[in-house]
Amino acid sequence: MSLSEFALIERFFTGLGAERGDVTLGCGDDAALVEVGGTTLALAVDTMIEDVHFPADAPPASIGHKLLAVNLSDLAAMGAEPAWALLALTLPAVDENWLTAMRGGLDALARSHGLALIGGDTTRGERLTASLFVGGPVDNPLRRDGARPGDVLWVSGWPGEAAAGLACWQAGERGDDVAPLIERLHRPTPRIALGRALRGLATAAVDVSDGLLADAAHLCERSGVAATVRAADVPLSPALAARGGAALDYALSGGDDYELLFTAPADAGEALRRRAADAGVAVTPVGVITAGAAAVTLVGADGAPLAAGRTGYRHFDGTGE
Amino acid sequence: MSLSEFALIERFFTGLGAERGDVTLGCGDDAALVEVGGTTLALAVDTMIEDVHFPADAPPASIGHKLLAVNLSDLAAMGAEPAWALLALTLPAVDENWLTAMRGGLDALARSHGLALIGGDTTRGERLTASLFVGGPVDNPLRRDGARPGDVLWVSGWPGEAAAGLACWQAGERGDDVAPLIERLHRPTPRIALGRALRGLATAAVDVSDGLLADAAHLCERSGVAATVRAADVPLSPALAARGGAALDYALSGGDDYELLFTAPADAGEALRRRAADAGVAVTPVGVITAGAAAVTLVGADGAPLAAGRTGYRHFDGTGE
Known part of the structure; x- marks a missing residue:
């Protein structure tokens, strides 16, 4: 199933059902927003399928962790x-x-975030498939559609480690040098504290699940803006940098790290770094938002456009999500 | 996967995560209840799998309808x-x-109930699998755990039609005489208006998804009571009665009609019938709640126990849910 086919399906299910005054934000963002009394709730769902979204031989505790993460x-x-x-x-x-x-694995991560599992449904099928629905309150929510020309594009943490970790896992590499990469593949850290700290400062945000460039494009599409990403500024962790020439491609196109990609006014840098430090994660400016049709341009140190090796993360069965 | 294996899995996931003061009711009922501001929300999820929960050759509009229903x-x-x-x-x-x-099919039923589809996730897999999460507000909710000895056990509508319809569908029967049964299989009517009308009058309720006797047992288990069901009082629709000797077995053990099974004080009969008529569906008293360990006894016209042909609905692949 190609990415364009997914877009087709998304179109099929957009606008389905009644229009409701209590739905502030429907399909197309990381979560929907609904109003209940004076409270805004964010509601989201994601599915993970064995051998599509995680290797069947992954440790089961990490499968539980990752499903929730x-x-x-x-x-x-x-x-x-x-x-x-x-x-x-x-x-x-x-x-x-x-x-x-x-x-x-699921329980430990849930407890660490104060989340309760309140229901479910179990069925029999050939292949392990898990859909998790999550919800929770939010004041002053972040959305994908608020980026403005002149904003700076930032990324949290170290994108690309999980994709490199997957390559190592599939190649049977298990050494100490790749352990941090494999840990990131199996046990990503959801950036909850950072997301909460960015409210009121970031103008738009998306989580990096498809890859930095691909998710930057999603953000641009929703905001009606373009973006330029400077390849030389994309942060590479020591473990990822040690993988050599493929490191940048992983960082640009690898998903599954679940970092946050967000935009903020150019004068917000110092406040952003301080809030991110309080949330326990580094943030790095990697580009700028410009006016124009939604598109993401990758540029080199000289400012000239580069061709990205890949434009988005494909799950490891090689056929897309 | 046997029913006892499902019970095992349910135990695995009960009590998972943090304890939260805003969770009024967690796993084990038809939906969970959470408090948001001054509003109670009911949240539920159900999965439907092709050739397990519906025939792969069912009309696609009816698959969309049934998923939501x-x-x-x-x-x-x-x-x-x-x-x-x-x-x-x-x-x-x-x-x-x-x-x-x-x-x-999904859209029409959603609009008729004022429900909006606000998000989703699409993935590729060998077999059509759909999990739908639904939520909405409720004042004075019904639960499974409020039945008391002396209460009367009621059922709405015409249980068993969908199970008989499935047998017809699988046998290739498509005549006018079985059309109502097949319609009920493919396009069940969720008893939303009835459920809302029962608030403040019914002491407990459950929807009949596994079969009248099986779901009566679920209600008894949650309420800590026993029940006696009078076989002769179980309502048989004309289309079902025309199926002859198997009709009662379908009505007692067939699921998939999504009728409501509920309890109410003995003196509530007149009010119940009036409210149900306003909600557009008949209700029939089929038994009584008694003190004792959770169990359901089926009795004949003479009051003597009968053996039920089956104790619960198994999905049509013959191996359980």
Whole structure:
């Protein structure tokens, strides 16, 4: 299924059902926003399928962790506070040891974010498929559609580590040098604290699930702006930089790190760095927002456009999401 | 996967994550209840898998209808008002005609209940799998755990038609005599208006998804009571009665009609019938709640226990849910 086919499906389900006055933001962002009394709730869902979104031989605790982390990342991109989750789980068989470990990974991350699993549905199917619904309150939410020309484009943490970690995992590499990469693949950290700290300062935000360039394009499309990304400014972690020439491609096009990509006015840099430091993660300016049709241009140190090796992350079965 | 294995899985995921003061009701009912400001929200999820929960050759519009109907039925059993849905859809391929028809069925039912689809996630997988999350506000919710000895057990509408309809569908029967049964299989009516009308009168409620006897057992287990069901009082629709000797078994053990099974004090009968008539559906007293360990006893016209042909609905692949 190609990315354009996904766009087709998204169009099919946009605008479905009644129009409601309590829906502030529907399909097309990291989460939807609804108003309940005086409270805004962010609501999101993500599906993970064995051998599409995670290797079948991944440690089950990390599968539980990652299932929730991917969903929490959607809340992080809205600046929302995690509160509740419901799990729709399809399993080929019941393996108590596997379930115990998977539950443990999910439970630990849920507790660390004060989130309660409040319901679910279990069905039998050939392949492990898990859809998690998450919700929680948010004041002054971040959205994808607020970026303005002149804003600076920032990224949190170290993009590309998870994609490099996947390549190592599939190649059977398990050494100390690649351990940080594999850890990031299996146990991404949702940037909840950062997302909450960015409210009132960032003009737009998206989580990096498809890749830095691809998600920058999503943000630009929703905001009606263009972006220029400076390849030389994209931060490379020591573990990723040690992978040599492919490092930048992973950082530009690898998803699954669940960092935040966000925009802010040019004079907000000092405040952003301070708030991010309080949230426990570095942030790096990697580009600028410009006027024009939604597009992302990658430029080299001399300012001339570069061709990106890939334009977005494809899941590791090689056929897209 | 047997029913006991499902119970095992439910135990695995009960109590997962943090304890939150805003969660009034967690796993184990038709929906969870959370408090947001002064409003109670009911939140639920259900998964439907091709060839497990619906025949792959069912009309796509009816698949869209049924996916939402099954989820709305969970809200109906809580007395909640449908508001928002998020769809996690796994598809083997993109077929525009199929998607258009499926969307149409979903859209029509959503609009008729004032519900908006506000988000979703689409992934590729071998077999069509759809998990729908629904939510909406509820004052004075119905729950499974309020039945008391002396209460009367009621059922809405005509249980068993969908299960008989499935047998007809699988046997290739398409005559006018079985059309009402097949319609009920493909296009169940969620009892939203009835559920809302029962608030403040019914002491407990559950939707009939596994079968009348099985879901009566679920209600008894949550309420800590027993129930006696009088086989002769279980309503049989004309179309179902025409199926002969198997009709009662369908009505007792067939799921998928998504009727409501509920309890109310013995003196509430007249008020119940009036409210149900206003909601456009008949209700029938089929048994009584008694003190004792959670169990459901089926009795004949003479009051002597009968053996039920089956104790709960198994989905039509014959291996359970």
